[in-house]
Amino acid sequence: MSTFASLEALRAAAGSELGSSRWIDVTQERIDGFARYTEDDQWIHTDPDRARSGPFGTTIAHGYLTVSLIAPLLTELLLVDGISMAVNYGFNKVRFPAALPSGTPVRATGRLDSVEDIQGGVQTSTTITIETPDGTRPVCVAEVLSRLLA
Numbered sequence: 542m543s544t545f546a547s548l549e550a551l552r553a554a555a556g557s558e559l560g561s562s563r564w565i566d567v568t569q570e571r572i573d574g575f576a577r578y579t580e581d582d583q584w585i586h587t588d589p590d591r592a593r594s595g596p597f598g599t600t601i602a603h604g605y606l607t608v609s610l611i612a613p614l615l616t617e618l619l620l621v622d623g624i625s626m627a628v629n630y631g632f633n634k635v636r637f638p639a640a641l642p643s644g645t646p647v648r649a650t651g652r653l654d655s656v657e658d659i660q661g662g663v664q665t666s667t668t669i670t671i672e673t674p675d676g677t678r679p680v681c682v683a684e685v686l687s688r689l690l691a
Contacts (some may be wrong), residue, residue: 548691626689639680
């Protein structure tokens with residue numbers, strides 16, 4: 542985790558690596574819960590029997606489930622003291638280079654690409670890579686925009 546004492550310290554760190562988060566297990570139970578709440582119960586996510594003969598050999602996590610894990614993992618990578626709040630501002634780019642099989646743990650690594658002044662604080666652009674233990678291809682790479690207010 543990278544902790545910054547102030548917005549000034551954060552500005553000075555633009556371009557730096559932020560390290561790695563903890564591992565989170567992406568279980569079938571988590572995938573099924575996400576499917577229920579989002580009403581996306583496509584068989585490649587929720588039917589292990591059918592998925593065994595499908596293109597991935599098992600069920601896989603939804604791309605949007607993988608993206609949703611960025612929120613808790615990013616807070617483990619970047620912490621700024623002395624701000625009133627941080628809000629998700631959006632994404633410039635999100636890609637899913639590989640499928641995420643059920644039962645696979647993931648973690649995030651990050652790079653603070655830029656810190657730009659906005660009214661009342663800063664906007665950061667951070668590249669977040671969601672990876673699996675095998676490390677062959679990431680399951681998600683996203684350019685995340687956040688606003689941190691003084």
